[in-house]
Amino acid sequence: MTVGGRMKEYHILSLSGGKDSAALALYIKNNYPDIHKKIQYCFCDTELEVPEVYEYLNKLELYLNKPILYLKPEVSFQHIYDTRKILPKPQNRWCTVELKTKTMQKFIKNLTPSEDCIINLYIGIRADETQRTKTATSNNPNIKEQFLLVKDGLIKKDIIDILNKSGIGLPRYLEWKSRSGCFFCFYQSKLEWINLYERHxxxxxxxxDYEFKNCKEIRNGSFGWRSDITLEEMIKPANIKKIKENYAKMSNKKNKGNAGRLIDLI
Structure with missing residues (x-):
């Protein structure tokens, strides 16, 4: 599709519910007003996020003074799980592919029925993690990844400054977990699982309820969120105490003199 002899351009920022993509949205609004006017802010909603993620997105939407489009997957996690009878894991992240990646791909495809266009996809990768840009590119020739935080030299400290100065601050879930994502994310540490249990x-x-009770099946990693312990076992008082004690020791070694917030370990 061309406009006045020029290829039509689209601008998209897919928010993760995390601090970096939120700061990028704020940075665009305050420093790139022309892009902010044209950009579509969106969020691939698995409907499985912790409540604090939705709370944070609501705050961000108010500040941006622009609606965030919530994109829903065609097929739910429950349906896929019922069909495959296997939980996602680091070696098989079908949850990300089915609920996030395919959802965004469909949105872009519906947005651009013609291949004669440019899609500027803004990605919240910082200047102190440029190695991540290598794996954040698409095979779609129409998509141009835009790494504004890298281009303008913004690092983690700048991200936190942007969020604090806006009044939005950091997501509340960072008080007890290290990343956004589904409440049952298999990347969670044992302590984060305990924090989920105590807060939600x-x-x-x-x-x-997703875990099978057969120990052999759980320990081979097919039907449990962790291969070393079931969630039912994890919340026994003795195990909760041990997990917290182990984390406290690790936190003291890594962060002498600070409060040991999970955000400080990111």
């Missing part, structure tokens, strides 16, 4: 016991119970 209903969500912990949902995650627990």
């Amino acid at each position: 016991p209903d969500l912990y119970k949902k995650a627990m």
Whole structure:
């Protein structure tokens, strides 16, 4: 599609619910007003995020004074799980592919029925993590990845400054977990699982219900969120105490003199 002899351009920023993509959105609004006018802010909603993620997106939307488009997957996690009878894991992240990647790909395809266009995709990778740009590129020739934070030299400290100065601050879930994502994310540490149990016991119970009870099946990694312990075992008082003690020791070694917030370990 061309406009006045020029290829039509689209501008998209897919928010993750995390601090970097949120700061990028704020940075665009305050420093690139022309892009802000044209850009579509969106969020691939698995409907499985912790409540604090949705709370954070609502705050961000108010500041941006522009709606965030919530994109829903064609097929739910529950349907895929019921069909495959296997949980996602680091070696097989079908949850990311099915609920996030394919959802965004479909949105872009519907947005651009013609191949004669340019899609500027803004990605929240910082200047102190440029190695990540190598794996954040698309095979679609129409997509141009835009790494504004890298281009303008913004590092983690700048991200936190942007969020604090806006009044939005950091997402509240960073008080107890290190990343955004589904409440049952298999990347969670044992401590983060315990934190989920103590803050959102209903969500912990949902995650627990997905696990099979047969120890052999769980320990081979097919039907448990972790290969070393079930969620049911994890919340026994003795295990909770041990997990917290182990984390406290690790935190003291890594962060002498600070409060040991999870955000400081990111």
